[in-house]
Amino acid sequence: MDEAVGLPDFCRRLPKVELHAHLSGSVSETTIQKLQVKKGVGHEGLQGDTAIGKGETRHLQEPFRIFKIIQDLSDTEESIFMMTEDVISEFAADGVRYLELRSTPRHMPHTGMTPQSYVESILSAIQKCKDREDVVVRLLLAIDRRQSVETAMTTVRLAQEYMLRSPGVVVGIDLSGNPAVGDGRDFIPVLKEAQNCGLKLALHIAEISQQAVAPETSALLSLPPDRVGHGTFIHHNQDLAAVVADRKMPFEICLTSNVKAQTVASYGEHHFQHWYSRKQPCVLCTDDKGVFCTTLSEEYRLAAETFGLTRPALWDLSYSSIDHTFVGEDLKQQLRDRWNTEKEKLFLQTR
Numbered sequence: 001m002d003e004a005v006g007l008p009d010f011c012r013r014l015p016k017v018e019l020h021a022h023l024s025g026s027v028s029e030t031t032i033q034k035l036q037v038k039k040g041v042g043h044e045g046l047q048g049d050t051a052i053g054k055g056e057t058r059h060l061q062e063p064f065r066i067f068k069i070i071q072d073l074s075d076t077e078e079s080i081f082m083m084t085e086d087v088i089s090e091f092a093a094d095g096v097r098y099l100e101l102r103s104t105p106r107h108m109p110h111t112g113m114t115p116q117s118y119v120e121s122i123l124s125a126i127q128k129c130k131d132r133e134d135v136v137v138r139l140l141l142a143i144d145r146r147q148s149v150e151t152a153m154t155t156v157r158l159a160q161e162y163m164l165r166s167p168g169v170v171v172g173i174d175l176s177g178n179p180a181v182g183d184g185r186d187f188i189p190v191l192k193e194a195q196n197c198g199l200k201l202a203l204h205i206a207e208i209s210q211q212a213v214a215p216e217t218s219a220l221l222s223l224p225p226d227r228v229g230h231g232t233f234i235h236h237n238q239d240l241a242a243v244v245a246d247r248k249m250p251f252e253i254c255l256t257s258n259v260k261a262q263t264v265a266s267y268g269e270h271h272f273q274h275w276y277s278r279k280q281p282c283v284l285c286t287d288d289k290g291v292f293c294t295t296l297s298e299e300y301r302l303a304a305e306t307f308g309l310t311r312p313a314l315w316d317l318s319y320s321s322i323d324h325t326f327v328g329e330d331l332k333q334q335l336r337d338r339w340n341t342e343k344e345k346l347f348l349q350t351r
């Protein structure tokens with residue numbers, strides 16, 4: 001690889017897989033402005049910024065305040081459709097060739113939006129992008145830890161219904177929300193139900209230090225999930241680390257999110273290093289590209305600069321991420337073929 005091509009440019013041109021992106025948190029400043037215009041609110045109506053800029057860190061609770069602002073701004077089917085379309089285009093422009101979005105179905109009685117029409121709006125935007133050659137999109141429905149078990153079960157039923165109807169666009173369930181709230185064990189029966197009907201599980205696990213010793217962590221890991229979101233404190237507990245290592249569970253790694261939300265003190269101390277050096281499957285992701293002001297290319301660049309990864313190592317990281325997508329073997333193979341074609345081009349252009 002010609003070093004004349006700068007690292008940021010290389011990372012942008014690299015075909016990438018994004019597996020951990022929350023819809024509301026991925027919305028860009030431009031889209032927020034469009035949502036404000038639609039709703040007729042000025043910036044002063046936002047009660048503070050909706051993004052955490054370069055070099056800034058904030059208390060863990062702050063992103064959750066921001067998500068609420070964005071969710072309040074997007075309370076109609078039209079706005080959900082628009083933001084989904086924008087988010088997909090932005091990921092594609094950053095070189096993301098396969099994208100798994102996740103989002104929590106919402107009921108907005110004042111506008112008439114229901115969990116069903118919420119999901120349908122996202123699916124319509126994904127459907128509209130179906131003919132795009134540059135990106136393939138799939139959807140996970142999210143359970144928020146604050147929700148009741150009943151609401152969580154409704155989400156699983158919706159996912160089941162749309163998995164069959166879409167068909168194949170809805171691929172799994174995410175468990176997310178403020179990690180300091182609730183007990184993940186409450187959702188075990190619901191998550192088992194999801195597994196039983198063929199939905200994959202990507203669960204936020206051990207995001208905060210207390211969860212390294214919380215009984216919910218071993219309970220969630222024993223399901224087992226198909227992918228671990230963050231898993232920031234798993235390696236602080238030998239027993240939990242052994243479970244994850246034995247099963248080779250893939251980690252969704254979100255460097256900037258963890259540093260900006262202060263669950264990790266610095267990039268150099270990120271648990272990516274621990275797991276990557278032990279050959280655990282790791283997939284670089286953004287979490288909330290809008291709120292944390294990042295891109296997937298930027299996450300690859302940060303990984304390279306912080307942990308000394310070579311360009312071939314970045315390539316391998318991206319290519320191996322295909323293995324951990326929630327799609328069938330046929331589509332995985334198509335993605336691998338595509339990666340190989342792009343690899344040739346990338347190397348030729350930069351020779």
Ligand SMILES: CC(C)=CCNc1ncnc2c1ncn2[C@@H]1O[C@H](COP(=O)(O)O)[C@@H](O)[C@H]1O
Nearest residue numbers: 022023024025060063067103104144176177261
């Ligand atoms: C520790 C910390 C602040 C990390 C940030 N990482 C996250 N941790 C847990 N849940 C999240 C995180 N980012 C987004 N979410 C979930 O995604 C939702 C926003 O996207 P959506 O409305 O579901 O489309 C939030 O309300 C929250 O439930």
Ligand SMILES: [Zn+2]
Nearest residue numbers: 022176229287
């Ligand atoms: Zn997340």
